[in-house]
Amino acid sequence: MNSLVRHLDAEPSASPASFRQAMRQLAGAVSVITVGRGDAISGMTVSSVTSLSAEPPSLLVCINRNSSSWPLFESCGAFAVNVLHAGQQPVADRFTGRGGISGRARFEGAEWTTLATGVPVLVGALAAVDCTIEEIISRHSHAIVIGRVAAARVADPQAPLTYWQGEYLALGRGADAARITESE
Numbered sequence: 001m002n003s004l005v006r007h008l009d010a011e012p013s014a015s016p017a018s019f020r021q022a023m024r025q026l027a028g029a030v031s032v033i034t035v036g037r038g039d040a041i042s043g044m045t046v047s048s049v050t051s052l053s054a055e056p057p058s059l060l061v062c063i064n065r066n067s068s069s070w071p072l073f074e075s076c077g078a079f080a081v082n083v084l085h086a087g088q089q090p091v092a093d094r095f096t097g098r099g100g101i102s103g104r105a106r107f108e109g110a111e112w113t114t115l116a117t118g119v120p121v122l123v124g125a126l127a128a129v130d131c132t133i134e135e136i137i138s139r140h141s142h143a144i145v146i147g148r149v150a151a152a153r154v155a156d157p158q159a160p161l162t163y164w165q166g167e168y169l170a171l172g173r174g175a176d177a178a179r180i181t182e183s184e
């Protein structure tokens with residue numbers, strides 16, 4: 001396995017503020033990552049899920065190692081990606097930890113099941129992708145978590161929940177969404 005790491009501490013660096021401002025322009029699909037099994041479960045809202053490869057099926061997500069869910073990634077060895085539709089914004093809100101809700105309490109008010117790994121997946125999510133952790137790459141404040149997909153399922157197509165300019169948006173509730181979902 002090859003990897004190239006360059007140490008760039010002496011290189012010019014944009015300010016965090018200008019970087020954040022640039023990233024606010026990047027519209028992203030909103031997912032809830034779930035982790036743990038049984039009573040020891042947690043999760044968080046993310047926009048950093050990216051497909052990695054189809055053969056083998058794998059994806060990655062970037063997770064803040066200071067988040068309350070992080071210890072479970074290291075101990076559980078599995079996680080799930082729950083891609084949200086526009087009607088699931090309340091679930092996204094709970095999983096940001098707003099109001100101090102943490103751990104198992106974040107799962108209240110929605111229906112959950114399991115697929116292959118035993119990690120909870122959201123019933124009715126646009127897609128639920130259940131993963132075994134293949135590799136964790138710690139970098140800066142975050143970790144790149146690579147998941148090998150053990151099981152995946154999709155719901156009927158509908159408008160996805162996205163995040164842009166610091167706001168939730170339902171992508172294409174207009175003509176484009178109608179055209180796309182009708183052609184599925």
Ligand SMILES: Cc1cc2nc3c(=O)[nH]c(=O)nc-3n(C[C@H](O)[C@H](O)[C@H](O)COP(=O)(O)O)c2cc1C
Pocket residue numbers: 030043044045046047048049062063064066067068069095096097102163
């Ligand atoms: C739209 C959106 C996208 C987010 N994406 C990420 C992400 O990709 N990675 C991450 O670590 N945190 C992300 N967060 C922040 C986490 O949801 C939040 O910090 C975390 O759940 C709260 O941390 P806690 O579990 O320690 O309370 C995102 C938040 C929002 C609202």
